[in-house]
Amino acid sequence: MSDLSCSLLGCGIGLDDDREYERSDYEGPVARWCPGCGDHSVLTAVQRLLVAEQLRPEQTMFVSGIGCSSRFPHYLKTYGFHGIHGRAFPVATDIKLHRPDLTVFVVMGDGDCCSIGAAHWVHAIRYNMKMVAMLLDNSIYGLTKKQTSPTTPQGFKTNRQPAGSYLPQLNPLAVMLGATNVSFVAQTAEWIPAHLYATLRAAYQHNGLAFVRILQRCPMYTGAIYERAVKDPSLVELLVHDDGITVPELDAVYRERRGHDPANIAAARELADDVEKIRLGVFFRDETRVRYDELRRPAKVSAATRVALINAELDKYAV
Amino acid sequence: MALPTAWPDTSAPPGRVVTLAEHTVEIVSDSGEGAQKCGQIFGAVSAKMGNGVGTGESSPAEIQPPPRTPEGASGNRIRIGSGPVTNWGDSVDLVVAFNEQVLLSRHRLGALSKDAIILVENLWATHANPDIQAAWHTAMAELARASYRIIEVPMEEQCLTIDENPRKGKNMFALGLLACIYGRSMERIEEQIAYTFRKKSEEVYERNVALLRLGQAWAEANLDFRIDVPASKTDAPLVVMNGNEALALGALASGMELCAMYPITPATSVSHFLAEVFEKFGGILHQAEDEIAAAGVAIGASYAGKVAFTVTSGPGLALKTEFIGLAVMTETPLVVIDVQRGGPSTGLPTKVEQSDLLAALFAQPGDAPRIVIAPATIEECFHSVITARRLAEAFRSVVIILSDANLATGVQPFPRPDVRAEWQGAEPDLAPVPVGTKPYAWDARSGLSARVIPGQPGGMFTVTGLSHDEKSKVAYGSGVHQHASTMRSRKLAVLQQMLEPPTVHGDEAGDLLVVGWGSTKGAIEEAVDRARASGLSVSSLHLSFLSPLEPGLGEIFRRFKKVATVEINYSDDVGDPFITTHNRRRGQLAWLLRAETLVDVDCWTRVPGEPLRPGAILEAIRRMINPPPSVAEEATP
Numbered sequence: 022m023s024d025l026s027c028s029l030l031g032c033g034i035g036l037d038d039d040r041e042y043e044r045s046d047y048e049g050p051v052a053r054w055c056p057g058c059g060d061h062s063v064l065t066a067v068q069r070l071l072v073a074e075q076l077r078p079e080q081t082m083f084v085s086g087i088g089c090s091s092r093f094p095h096y097l098k099t100y101g102f103h104g105i106h107g108r109a110f111p112v113a114t115d116i117k118l119h120r121p122d123l124t125v126f127v128v129m130g131d132g133d134c135c136s137i138g139a140a141h142w143v144h145a146i147r148y149n150m151k152m153v154a155m156l157l158d159n160s161i162y163g164l165t166k167k168q169t170s171p172t173t174p175q176g177f178k179t180n181r182q183p184a185g186s187y188l189p190q191l192n193p194l195a196v197m198l199g200a201t202n203v204s205f206v207a208q209t210a211e212w213i214p215a216h217l218y219a220t221l222r223a224a225y226q227h228n229g230l231a232f233v234r235i236l237q238r239c240p241m242y243t244g245a246i247y248e249r250a251v252k253d254p255s256l257v258e259l260l261v262h263d264d265g266i267t268v269p270e271l272d273a274v275y276r277e278r279r280g281h282d283p284a285n286i287a288a289a290r291e292l293a294d295d296v297e298k299i300r301l302g303v304f305f306r307d308e309t310r311v312r313y314d315e316l317r318r319p320a321k322v323s324a325a326t327r328v329a330l331i332n333a334e335l336d337k338y339a340v
Numbered sequence: 341m342a343l344p345t346a347w348p349d350t351s352a353p354p355g356r357v358v359t360l361a362e363h364t365v366e367i368v369s370d371s372g373e374g375a376q377k378c379g380q381i382f383g384a385v386s387a388k389m390g391n392g393v394g395t396g397e398s399s400p401a402e403i404q405p406p407p408r409t410p411e412g413a414s415g416n417r418i419r420i421g422s423g424p425v426t427n428w429g430d431s432v433d434l435v436v437a438f439n440e441q442v443l444l445s446r447h448r449l450g451a452l453s454k455d456a457i458i459l460v461e462n463l464w465a466t467h468a469n470p471d472i473q474a475a476w477h478t479a480m481a482e483l484a485r486a487s488y489r490i491i492e493v494p495m496e497e498q499c500l501t502i503d504e505n506p507r508k509g510k511n512m513f514a515l516g517l518l519a520c521i522y523g524r525s526m527e528r529i530e531e532q533i534a535y536t537f538r539k540k541s542e543e544v545y546e547r548n549v550a551l552l553r554l555g556q557a558w559a560e561a562n563l564d565f566r567i568d569v570p571a572s573k574t575d576a577p578l579v580v581m582n583g584n585e586a587l588a589l590g591a592l593a594s595g596m597e598l599c600a601m602y603p604i605t606p607a608t609s610v611s612h613f614l615a616e617v618f619e620k621f622g623g624i625l626h627q628a629e630d631e632i633a634a635a636g637v638a639i640g641a642s643y644a645g646k647v648a649f650t651v652t653s654g655p656g657l658a659l660k661t662e663f664i665g666l667a668v669m670t671e672t673p674l675v676v677i678d679v680q681r682g683g684p685s686t687g688l689p690t691k692v693e694q695s696d697l698l699a700a701l702f703a704q705p706g707d708a709p710r711i712v713i714a715p716a717t718i719e720e721c722f723h724s725v726i727t728a729r730r731l732a733e734a735f736r737s738v739v740i741i742l743s744d745a746n747l748a749t750g751v752q753p754f755p756r757p758d759v760r761a762e763w764q765g766a767e768p769d770l771a772p773v774p775v776g777t778k779p780y781a782w783d784a785r786s787g788l789s790a791r792v793i794p795g796q797p798g799g800m801f802t803v804t805g806l807s808h809d810e811k812s813k814v815a816y817g818s819g820v821h822q823h824a825s826t827m828r829s830r831k832l833a834v835l836q837q838m839l840e841p842p843t844v845h846g847d848e849a850g851d852l853l854v855v856g857w858g859s860t861k862g863a864i865e866e867a868v869d870r871a872r873a874s875g876l877s878v879s880s881l882h883l884s885f886l887s888p889l890e891p892g893l894g895e896i897f898r899r900f901k902k903v904a905t906v907e908i909n910y911s912d913d914v915g916d917p918f919i920t921t922h923n924r925r926r927g928q929l930a931w932l933l934r935a936e937t938l939v940d941v942d943c944w945t946r947v948p949g950e951p952l953r954p955g956a957i958l959e960a961i962r963r964m965i966n967p968p969p970s971v972a973e974e975a976t977p
Contacts (some may be wrong), residue, residue: 111640114637115641239634331618339577
C-alpha cells in the first residue's frame with residue numbers, strides 16, 4: 022500500500038507507520054451512559070491502553086453483545102460489532118480465527134455473559150483464543166430497568182424480585198477457574214482507575230483469552246453495592262506478585278495486599294471461592310494452555326490450487 | 341428399442357436373463373445391519389456402469405433400535421434404469437430382507453410391486469427361540485397370500501463360514517447377491533467398497549470383499565434368473581454422489597473458507613465430508629458449541645471478509661433465527677444450508693419433508709427480507725452453493741438453501757462440473773477507504789452498497805443490529821427506519837428482475853398446472869409425463885427461487901384452468917371433518933403462491949416421511965382434473 026494510492030483515494034488518514042496515535046484517534050462520539058456509570062471508567066482505561074500499545078484503529082476490533090455496556094464499541098473510533106444478546110463470543114471467534122492481524126476485545130455485561138451467553142462463555146474459555154474479554158459486571162440488568170442478574174447479591178431488591186434476590190449470586194471467577202483450558206482470569210474495579218488500567222494492560226499482553234471481570238456500580242440501580250469498599254480501601258485486598266499486577270501508586274491507599282502466584286490455580290480457586298473479601302488482581306495465568314486459534318490457522322491456498330484439489334475430489338466420484 | 345418395464349409373466353418361472361428398461365431394488369434390514377451401505381454401493385456402482393439411478397433411504401433415527409421390528413427397519417431403495425432416473429419410483433421390484441419383520445413392514449406399506457421378487461434370510465424359520473419361529477411362520481403366511489416370488493436365502497449360515505459375527509457382514513453378502521442378479525462389475529464394487537471403508541483397516545476391506553464374493557457365488561449357484569437393465573452410452577463425463585456430498589463439494593468450489601455447524605441429522609454428513617478435506621483447501625470446519633454459535637461464528641467470518649456458511653436442519657434453523665436477523669440487519673453475507681427433515685420440533689429426524697419453506701422465508705421478528713433457493717436435484721445441490729455464495733456477497737444478503745433428507749442421502753449421477761476458479765470469491769480488499777465512507781452507502785434505486793471490511797484504514801465503524809443510518813449510527817427516527825427497511829427490501833426486487841420466468845414442463849396451457857419446489861421435481865415430472873401419455877392436459881412448473889419468486893408466475897398460472905402445488909408438507913384435505921375450502925390450511929408453497937399471484941392455487945401435499953411416489957402424484961393429478969362428485973361439490977363455495 023503506497024501513500025500515492027492513499028492520496029488518490031482521498032484517504033484522510035495517513036499511512037505513516039511512524040505516526041503516533043493519540044487518545045483522540047480512538048475517541049468516538051460522546052458516550053450515552055448515565056453520569057457516574059462505571060462504563061465511562063472502563064472506556065477511559067481502554068483508550069489509555071490503546072494509546073499505550075499504539076494499536077492501529079483499523080486493526081482493532083471491539084465485539085459486544087447487548088446491554089448498557091455493549092454500546093461500548095460505538096464510543097470508539099475502531100472497528101466494532103454490536104451484535105445480539107449473549108453472543109459476542111461466537112462472532113468474535115471467527116473474526117480472530119480468520120483475521121489474526123486484528124486485535125480483538127470482547128465486551129459483555131453480567132446478564133450478557135453469565136446468563137444468556139453462558140454456554141458461549143464456558144466454551145470461549147476452552148477455545149482460549151488470543152483476545153481480551155471484559156465482563157462489565159454491575160450486578161444488574163440496567164437497560165431493561167433493574168432486573169435480577171446472575172451476579173445480583175442475594176437479598177438485593179429488584180423489580181423482578183421485589184422481596185430480594187432469591188439465590189446466592191453466581192461467582193464468575195469460580196466458574197472460569199473451574200473451566201478446562203482457562204488461561205487468564207483477573208478481577209479489577211471501576212472505581213480504582215489505576216488498577217483497572219494495569220489489569221487491562223496485563224490482559225492485553227497475555228497470550229490467550231484474557232478474561233477480566235470488572236466490578237462496577239450502576240448509579241441508577243446498584244450504586245450502593247460497593248459503597249463501603251469504595252470508601253474504605255481496607256475492605257479491598259490486592260493480589261500482588263511479580264507475575265501479576267503491581268500498581269505502586271496504590272501502595273499508600275490500598276494496604277491490604279496478598280502475595281499470590283498466578284501460576285497456582287488451587288490457591289486461585291480458594292481465593293475466588295472466598296467471597297467475603299473483594300480481591301483484585303490476577304487470579305490465574307498460564308500461557309502454556311493450547312490456543313484454538315493457533316491449532317486452526319488456515320493454510321493459504323490459491324484459487325487455482327483449489328480447482329485442482331476439487332477436481333481430484335471429483336475424480337473419486339467419477340463414473 | 342422400447343424395453344419392457346415390468347416382469348414379463350409373473351406366473352411362469354422366470355427365464356435365465358430378463359432384459360428390462362428399469363428395475364427397483366430395496367435392501368432392508370434392522371437398523372445397524374448395513375442396508376444403507378449396501379444400497380449406496382449398489383447405486384453408485386450402477387451409476388458408474390452407466391445406468392440412470394434414483395435412490396431413497398428410509399431409516400429410523402436410532403442407531404440400533406430393538407431388532408426384528410417393523411419400526412426399526414432400515415431400507416435403501418435403488419431404482420436403476422436404462423435412461424435417466426429422476427426419483428425412487430413407486431414400488432420395489434426386488435427386495436433383499438434380513439428378516440421377515442422388516443420385510444413385512446414394506447409389504448404393509450404397499451411398497452412392494454405385486455410381482456416383486458423377495459430374497460429373505462431364512463435363519464428365523466428354524467431359530468432356537470420358538471417365538472421367533474412362530475413370528476416367521478405368521479409373517480410368511482401373510483406374505484404368501486400376495487403374488488410375490490419368495491426365495492429363502494441362508495445368509496447367516498453362509499456368512500458364518502467366513503466371519504463369526506454375521507451381523508457385520510450380511511450386507512456385503514447381500515451386495516454379492518445383487519451383483520450376480522444384475523450383472524454388476526465385481527471390480528467396480530470392490531473399488532467402491534475400498535472407498536466406502538477408506539477410514540477402516542485393510543482387514544475390514546478384505547473381509548467385506550470375501551463376503552461379497554460369497555454372496556455372488558451363492559447366487560450364481562442357486563438363483564435361476566438374471567436381470568439386465570442395459571446401460572445407456574453417454575459421452576459426457578459423469579459423477580455420482582449424494583446430495584450432502586454435492587453440497588460440500590459445491591462449498592469447496594464456491595471458495596467457502598468456513599463451515600460452522602453443530603451436529604444435526606440429516607445435515608451432518610456435509611461436515612463429515614469437509615472434515616476430511618477442508619483443511620487442504622485452506623478452510624476451517626468449526627463445530628460450534630451450539631447451533632446459535634455456529635451462525636454467529638459464520639457471521640463473524642463473513643464480517644471479517646471471508647466467505648462462510650452454516651449447515652443445519654429444521655430445529656437448528658429455528659435456533660439460528662436471531663442471528664439470521666442480525667445478518668439481515670447488518671447486511672452481512674451469510675449462506676445457511678437447511679437440509680430439511682420432518683417437523684415441527686424434533687419431528688422426523690431421518691425422514692424427508694419440505695416443511696421449512698415458510699420458516700426460511702418469514703421466521704423472524706420484524707421485516708427481514710432474505711434470499712431462499714431450493715435445489716431440485718443432486719446436481720443442483722452442488723451448484724446451489726456457488727449461486728448462494730455469489731448472491732450473498734453481491735446483495736449483502738442472507739441466502740438460505742433448502743435441501744432435504746431425500747437429496748441428502750439419495751445418489752444420482754450427473755454431468756461432472758467444469759470447475760472454474762471464478763466461482764470462488766475474491767480475497768477481501770483491505771485498501772484504505774476515504775474517511776467518512778459510509779458502511780451502508782445504499783444506492784437509492786437498488787439498495788445495494790459496498791462493504792467495508794475491518795482492517796481497512798479510514799473505514800472504522802460499528803455494525804449494529806439496532807436501527808441504523810447509512811453511517812451505521814444508531815438511529816431510531818421513523819424516517820431512518822423506513823428508509824433502511826426500504827433499502828434492504830429493494831435488493832430482493834432487484835434480484836427478481838434479474839431472474840428469468842421458469843420453464844413449463846409440458847404444454848404452456850391446459851387443464852392443470854402442477855407446481856413444485858425442491859427434491860420432488862423428478863417424481864412430479866414423471867407423474868406429469870405419465871398423465872400426459874394417458875391423454876390428460878397437465879403440465880408442471882418447478883421453482884428454484886422461493887424468495888424472491890421467479891417472475892411471470894401469475895401469467896403462467898392464468899393459462900391453466902387449475903393450478904395446484906405438490907409438496908411434502910402438511911395441508912388439510914377438504915372433506916375431512918370440519919375442513920372446508922375456507923378454513924383449510926394449505927401447503928406452504930400454495931400459501932405463498934396464493935398470496936403472491938392472487939390465483940386460487942390448490943394443493944396436494946403429504947407427509948409420509950418418505951419421498952412422494954410418482955404413482956401417488958399421478959393419482960392426485962387425475963383427481964384434481966376429474967374430481968369425484970362429492971369433492972367437486974364441496975369445492976364450490
